[in-house]
Amino acid sequence: MFDAHTPLVRVRDLKMHFPIYSGLFRKRTGEVKAVDGVSFDVFEGETLGLVGESGCGKSTCGRAVLRLYDITEGEITIDGAEIGTKDQSDLRSMRPVMQMVFQDPQASLNPRMTVEAIIREPLDEHTTLSAAEKREKVLELMDAVGLNRAFAGRYPHAFSGGQRQRIGIARALALNPKFIVCDEPIAALDVSIQAQVVNLLEDLQEQFGLTYLFISHDLSMVRHIADRVAVMYLGKIVEIAPSDILYTAPKHPYTQALLSAVPEPDPSADARGERIVLQGDVPSPSNPPKGCNFCTRCPKVMDICKEVEPASVELAPGHVTACHLYQN
Amino acid sequence: MPDTVKPILSVEGLQTVFNTRKGEIHAVNHVDFDLRAGELLGVVGESGSGKSVTMMSLLKLLPMPPAEVRNGRAMFDGRDLLQLSDDELRTVRGGEIGFVFQDPMTSLNPVFTVGFQIMEPLRTHMGLSKRDAKKRAQELLELVGIPDAARRLDDYPHQFSGGMRQRVMIAIALACDPKVLIADEPTTALDVTIQAQILELMKDLRDRLGMAVIWITHDLGVIAGIADRVMVMYGGQVVEHAPVKELFRNPQHPYTKALLKTVPSLSGERAKRLTVIEGQPPILSSAPNACSFRDRCPHAMPRCGTENPARYGIGNGHDAACFLVEPEVAHV
Numbered sequence: 001m002f003d004a005h006t007p008l009v010r011v012r013d014l015k016m017h018f019p020i021y022s023g024l025f026r027k028r029t030g031e032v033k034a035v036d037g038v039s040f041d042v043f044e045g046e047t048l049g050l051v052g053e054s055g056c057g058k059s060t061c062g063r064a065v066l067r068l069y070d071i072t073e074g075e076i077t078i079d080g081a082e083i084g085t086k087d088q089s090d091l092r093s094m095r096p097v098m099q100m101v102f103q104d105p106q107a108s109l110n111p112r113m114t115v116e117a118i119i120r121e122p123l124d125e126h127t128t129l130s131a132a133e134k135r136e137k138v139l140e141l142m143d144a145v146g147l148n149r150a151f152a153g154r155y156p157h158a159f160s161g162g163q164r165q166r167i168g169i170a171r172a173l174a175l176n177p178k179f180i181v182c183d184e185p186i187a188a189l190d191v192s193i194q195a196q197v198v199n200l201l202e203d204l205q206e207q208f209g210l211t212y213l214f215i216s217h218d219l220s221m222v223r224h225i226a227d228r229v230a231v232m233y234l235g236k237i238v239e240i241a242p243s244d245i246l247y248t249a250p251k252h253p254y255t256q257a258l259l260s261a262v263p264e265p266d267p268s269a270d271a272r273g274e275r276i277v278l279q280g281d282v283p284s285p286s287n288p289p290k291g292c293n294f295c296t297r298c299p300k301v302m303d304i305c306k307e308v309e310p311a312s313v314e315l316a317p318g319h320v321t322a323c324h325l326y327q328n
Numbered sequence: 329m330p331d332t333v334k335p336i337l338s339v340e341g342l343q344t345v346f347n348t349r350k351g352e353i354h355a356v357n358h359v360d361f362d363l364r365a366g367e368l369l370g371v372v373g374e375s376g377s378g379k380s381v382t383m384m385s386l387l388k389l390l391p392m393p394p395a396e397v398r399n400g401r402a403m404f405d406g407r408d409l410l411q412l413s414d415d416e417l418r419t420v421r422g423g424e425i426g427f428v429f430q431d432p433m434t435s436l437n438p439v440f441t442v443g444f445q446i447m448e449p450l451r452t453h454m455g456l457s458k459r460d461a462k463k464r465a466q467e468l469l470e471l472v473g474i475p476d477a478a479r480r481l482d483d484y485p486h487q488f489s490g491g492m493r494q495r496v497m498i499a500i501a502l503a504c505d506p507k508v509l510i511a512d513e514p515t516t517a518l519d520v521t522i523q524a525q526i527l528e529l530m531k532d533l534r535d536r537l538g539m540a541v542i543w544i545t546h547d548l549g550v551i552a553g554i555a556d557r558v559m560v561m562y563g564g565q566v567v568e569h570a571p572v573k574e575l576f577r578n579p580q581h582p583y584t585k586a587l588l589k590t591v592p593s594l595s596g597e598r599a600k601r602l603t604v605i606e607g608q609p610p611i612l613s614s615a616p617n618a619c620s621f622r623d624r625c626p627h628a629m630p631r632c633g634t635e636n637p638a639r640y641g642i643g644n645g646h647d648a649a650c651f652l653v654e655p656e657v658a659h660v
Contacts, residue, residue: 053519160608190374191546192605195590199602217519224592224602247594261524263549265591267573277528278521281489 007041007077008211009065009179014038014074014084016057016064020286032286034060036235038074039312042179047205047212049226049243051219051258055282057235059103062181062215066098067091079178096126096175103184105164109156115142115167116152122174141170144207145200162193166200173204181213186221198225219262223247228318231255234293235285237312241319251321253300292324300325335362336540337386337508342400343615344378344385347393354612355381357564359400360639363508368534368541370555370572372548372587376609378564379544383510386410387421405507423453426501430513432493436485442469442496443481449503468499473529491522495529502533510542515550527554548591552576557645560584563610563620566639570646580648582625619650627652 016035019028034057042048052058064071067083076084079097086094099122102108109118119138123129129137139149145166156164165185172180182201186194198221204210216222222229223243230240231254239252250256257276278297283289289296295305304324312322344356356378363369373379384390386402386409402409409420421427429435437445446468447461456464462481469477472495485493494514501509511530515523531554534541545551551558551572558575560568560583568581579585589603607624619625622632631651640654641647 053521162608190609191548191587192374192590195602195604196606199604202601219520220592220594223594224598244598257521259594261520262594263523263527263547263553264594265548265552265576265588267552267576275524275528277524279525281491281522 006044008044008079009042009213010075010077011041011065012039012075014061014064014076015072016060016069017072030286033235033288034285035064036285036288038232038235038237040230040237040240042211042213044178044211045205045209046227047214047225049222049229050213050215050232051217051222051229052232053217053258053282055285056232057285058215058217058232059183061232062100062183062213065213066100066181068100096122097177098179098181099172099175099177101165101168101172101180101182101185104188105161105168106156106188108168109164111156114153114155115147115159118156118167119170119174122171126175137174138170141173144173144204145170160193161189162196165189165197169197169200169204173208176208177210179211179213181215183215184217185214186218187216194221201225219259231258234282234288236293236322238294238323239319239321241321245316245319251315251319251326252294252323253298253325254294255321257299292322334364336365336404337363338401338403339382339386340401340403342382342385342402343398344381344390345396345398347396351613354615355395355564356385357612357616359561359564359566361559361566361569363540363542365507365540366534366538367556368543368554370551370558371542371544371561372546372551372558373561374546374609377561379561380512381564382561383512383542383544387425387427387510388414388417389421389427419453422449422501422506423504424507426504426506426509428494428497428501428509428511428514431517432490432497433517435497436493438485441482441484442488446481446496446500446503449500453504464503465499468503469496471502471533472496472499473525474499490518491525494518494522494526498526498529498533502537505537506539508540508542510544512544513546514543516545516547523550530554548588560587563616564612565616565620565649567621567650568646568648569639571644574644574646578646580642580646580653581621581650582627582652583621584648586624586626 014035015037017031017033020030020032022029038061050058063069065076071084074084081094083091083094116138119141120134123134123137142149142152147163147166186197189197205212214222214225226243229243229246230237233254239255250259257278260276276299280297283296291307292305292310295301302324310322310324310327312320313326314320315326340360342356342359346353346355359382371379385397397410400410443465446465450456450461450464465481466477469480474480474492474495488496515526543555555572558570558572559566562583568584579588586605590605592602605624610620616636618634619632619637622628629651637649637651639647639649642653
C-alpha cells in the first residue's frame with residue numbers, strides 16, 4: 001500500500017546509548033542502551049505509531065530521530081537529507097521541516113511568554129517576515145488549532161491542559177513542517193479532552209499533508225490514529241505492522257501480551273480469551289539479558305532465546321517481527 | 329447481591345469546600361453512596377470531578393484548612409467518621425480502613441526499609457511484638473506476590489520497581505485486615521502489563537480476604553474488568569450509579585454515554601473520527617443550583633439551567649441525575 005512511495009523518514013540501525021559514569025574519577029563504567037538498533041521508515045502523509053511501556057526507549061527514539069541528541073550510531077534520512085551525522089549547527093536549516101509536539105504542555109511552554117510570542121518564536125528564528133506578517137500568521141495558526149484569537153496576549157497559565165497542548169501544536173506547525181514527532185501528546189490530558197486533541201491532529205494532517213511519528217503508551221488511541229504501528233521493548237522494535245494486522249493478528253509474544261493487558265471498557269469482554277499476565281518487570285536497559293531482550297518474561301521462551309538474538313523477519317509484506325518462533 | 333444487605337459504609341450528603349484566596353471551591357456536593365461488605369465499588373470521573381476528595385474527606389486526609397467538610401454523615405461500624413476525634417480517627421485509618429495512593433514513588437518513605445513501613449501499622453494498631461510483626465510483614469509481602477519476601481524486608485523503596493512498590497503499598501494497606509480498602513488510582517502510574525498484574529492481584533485478594541473495596545479511577549476499562557457497582561462523578565456530584573454490567577449496557581446520563589463513546593476500542597470497526605465531549609469541565613465556585621453538565625450536554629433543556637437534577641432511580645439498582653430519566657409521576 002505504501003510501497004509505491006519513497007519514505008519521507010528513513011531510519012537505519014539507530015543507536016542511542018547514554019554513558020554511565022561512576023566512582024571517584026567518574027570513569028565510564030557502562031551505558032544505558034536506550035535505543036539499540038532500531039530501523040523503520042515513515043512514508044509521506046502517514047502516521048506511524050510507536051508504542052511500548054515506560055522506559056522502553058520510545059521517547060528517546062523520537063527525540064533521536066529529530067537529532068535532539070547526538071546519536072551513537074545509525075543513519076537518519078529526512079526528506080532526502082542525511083542528518084544522522086550532521087553538526088547541530090548545520091541542522092538548524094533542517095529544523096523547519098521537522099518539528100515536535102511534547103508530552104507535557106505545562107512544562108514545554110515558557111510561562112513568561114504570551115501565547116503569541118510562543119507561537120511566533122519559530123518564525124523569528126527561521127523566517128524574514130515583517131512583524132505584521134508574523135502576527136497574521138500567528139493568528140491563522142491559532143484559528144487552525146481552534147484557539148480563540150482574542151487569547152493571543154494571554155500567558156500559558158490561563159489555559160487548560162487541552163488548550164495548552166493546542167498552543168504546542170500551533171508552535172510546531174508555524175514553519176509548515178513536513179514531519180512532526182508527537183511525543184505522548186495526550187498522556188497528560190483527560191479522556192474527553194484527549195479525543196479533542198486527537199481529532200485536531202487528524203484534521204491538521206489532512207489539511208497540511210503532515211506526516212506523524214505518534215509516540216504513545218495508549219494502545220487503543222494508537223489504533224485509532226496510526227496507519228502502521230511499531231512496538232518497542234527495551235530499546236528494540238519487536239514488531240512492526242499495518243495497524244489493522246497488528247491489532248487483529250499480533251505475532252510477537254510481547255505484542256500479544258501487551259494487547260491482552262489493555263482493559264476493555266466492556267464488562268462482558270471475557271470473550272477475548274484468556275488474558276496473558278506477564279510476570280516480573282522490564283530488565284534494566286544498562287544490563288539487557290543475553291539473547292532476546294524479552295526472554296526473561298516471555299511465556300513462550302525457548303532455549304535458543306537465551307543465547308541468540310532473533311533477527312527481524314518479514315512475515316508478510318510490511319509485517320516484520322523479531323522472534324525465534326518465526327525464524328525458518 | 330440483594331439490596332437488603334446492610335452497608336458497611338454509608339455516606340450521606342457529603343459536602344466538601346476548599347477556601348482559597350479566590351473564593352470557595354465546592355469540590356464535593358451532596359454525595360451519597362453505600363458500600364456493602366465484600367463488594368468492589370468503582371468510582372469514575374475526570375480529574376477535578378471530586379472523586380479523590382470525596383474519599384479523602386471521609387478520613388480527614390485533606391489539609392484543613394483550606395479544606396472543610398461542611399455537611400454530611402459517614403456511618404461506619406455504627407460510628408460517624410466525620411464526628412470522630414483525631415485520636416479515634418487514627419485507629420480507623422490504616423486499621424479498619426486501608427488506603428492505597430496513586431503514586432507509589434512518593435507515598436513510601438525513602439529513608440525507612442520496606443519492612444519497617446509494613447511493621448509500623450502492625451505494631452501501632454495491633455500491638456504486635458517486633459518479632460510477630462516481622463513474621464506478619466513477611467506473610468503480607470508473600471501475599472502480594474513479592475518473591476524472596478524475607479530478604480526484601482530489609483530493602484529500601486528505591487530498590488523496588490514501580491509495580492513492586494505498589495504491591496508494597498497494598499501490603500501496608502492490608503496489614504491490619506481492613507474491612508474497607510480505598511484505592512485511589514492505584515494503577516494509573518503503572519504500565520499496562522504491570523497494571524494487569526495488580527488487577528489480577530486485587531481480584532484474588534478480595535476473593536480470599538472478603539473485604540470491601542472502593543476503587544477510584546478515570547479508566548473505564550479498568551472499572552469494567554474489576555468493579556461490581558460503578559459510581560460516575562462529574563463536577564463534584566454523583567451523576568450516575570449502577571451495577572457494572574447495567575452501566576455499560578444501558579448508560580442513562582448523557583455524560584456517561586459520551587464518556588463511553590470517547591474511548592476508542594481495541595477491536596471492531598475503527599471510527600473515522602472520535603466522538604468528543606465539547607467544552608471544558610466546570611469550575612465549581614459555588615454550590616450547584618443547576619446541572620453541572622448542561623454546557624457540554626447535547627440534550628440540555630431550559631430547565632437544566634435553573635434546577636439541579638436529583639438522582640432518579642430507574643430500577644435494577646440504577647440511578648442517574650438527569651431530567652431525561654425523571655419518572656413521569658414526579659411531575660403530577
